[in-house]
Amino acid sequence: MKSYFNAIFLAFRAIARSKLRAALTVLGILIGVAAVVIVVALGTGTRDLITGKFATLGANIIFIFPQSTQSSGAKQSGGGRMTEADGEAIAKEAQSVASVVPWNVAGGQVVFADKNWPTQIMGTTRGYWAVRGFTFAKGESWSESDEQLKTKVCVIGEAVRQALFGDTGDAMGQYVRIGRYPYRVIGVLAKKGNSPFGEDQDDRLLMPIGSFRARVLPMPPGRVMTLMASASSELTADRAVTQITDILRQRHHIQPEDESDFAVRNPLELRRIVETTANTLTLLLSAIAGVSLLVGGVGVMNIMLVSVTERTREIGIRMAIGATAADILVQFLVEAVTLCMFGGMAGTLLGVGFIRIINAAADLTMAVPIPAIVAAVGTSAAIGVIFGFLPARRAALMDPINALRNE
């Protein structure tokens, strides 16, 4: 016990005396730790990016759309028909579904004054904002009466606003024209960016679904192209998918042996797959970086063995004047651990610096992985103990007489 503090002091001095050798010795550890830190940061950064993109779709969203069925290898034309009534039934009967909204879409030109802009024109209901997680930068949603009266109002995305009204122009209360009809802009959506599928979620114009069917893309009343449901929570999403499938199969009179005429897609599933892949990759790369740590440890052991041999006489002197085997063991063990810790910390600095550079260069916000740093530096300390033990033991077991005689 008495000599631990002194051993740390001695270790620092022994290292300070041969800086170049110390630096070369811990190079493996340094690179290993830096690699672990960088790989984990990249891995978690990628995962966070993906998760963030999926989050823009809306919390626990589930997409339902008609799908053409195959019968005896021949594709049946038309596919299933889905209606708002299907959506209402799901909302009412599926316990794990919080809400359902209908959604129709068509490409079209939006015109304001001398500018026009091709965009996605969508018809939906007021529940859409909550299901897809849209918020308003300006204005607000249309009302229930707008939906009943199929009024000519619309909500536009930021990209549309910018295209038609310029960088700073105010769209509120202005009339935009689609086909022959003018629509009053009553709201502008807050910017959202790309979806995980690469679609610009700000390039859209939305209106009550009745207005859409009446003037944009004529369709029978109640007909919808897609239903968007949100599960009550992430945990119930899978159950919600089953419930929706059961309800729709029943409503569409599909026989148990037949294929559904609709498809239910849960992006959470996709997210899980992507995340699992990212995690596996991170783990694999970390393991490879870990091997470098191990190799670094062998390097430390090698140099410590040399150092013990070189300092045989010193060990003999120390033993003669009263150092016990434990004192000598601790001295060399602490030296190895200190060396490895230096390597670990230098590696951390290198890794963090690298992350900063990548962040600056690629305009990312990769976080510095604190748990990975703690683990990597802890591992290097452990490597110091493991690989320092053999040389330290060799020193501790020396015979003082022979050690003193050593030249």
Next chain:
Amino acid sequence: MSAAAAPSSRREGPPLVASPDDIMFLDGITKDYVTEAVTVHALRRVDLTIKRGEFVAMVGQSGSGKSTMMNIIGCLDRPTQGRYLLDGIDVTHRSNDARAVVRNRLIGFVFQGFNLLPRTTALENVELPLVYRGVSSGDRAKRALKALQSVGLADRLHHTPNQLSGGQQQRVAIARALVTEPPLLLADEPTGNLDTRTSYEVLGLLQELNRNHNITIVLVTHEPDIAACASRVINMRDGRVRDDTYNKEPVDALKALADLPPVEE
């Protein structure tokens, strides 16, 4: 002399019971080195008693067993047979760690090759035994300073061994041996690497320590001039004590130094 009180039933010679006056009591110490080809009898049943305050010179040719003797009385080695009491403690069969503690507490070592830690200041070298005793760093520095002052090196505290002359290095080594205030100082050819003048200087220092601080000194040498400074001379040969004589008038090293012809400048 109470040591003469207990006669041996086994053999003639020194008593088998240690007296409190004895710093060292060796009873039938035997050391054999067994190699594949031969067994070397380095020490053959040596009985020896050294009293506190003695200044003993151990002389003998190489191979006489005096180095083995030093290793055993210095608790660096264990005898094959026999019993060794140091300062009243039976250290014959102690563990390595226990003997390390004994060395630290009871013995100061001075070597022919000085054996200072390289690239380490005089002060730190002298502090070293106290480190293994668990003395706080402030106390260590204080005591090391005192020890260095007592060997006349107060102005060389922060010099490393390669900045010091041989005599100065040996004095640092003596300070290191003294810093724990041990009852026994073992010197293995302490003047072997020094010229005559410096040898007498170092020897004078040892005599002073012996006289004024009552430190028992056992010194190995092969130089008769050096041995003449001791109060007792033990002559080893073939692993046995051949002669054990008391010097009625040991040479005063400092006087001998003064009597040396002046150095040509």
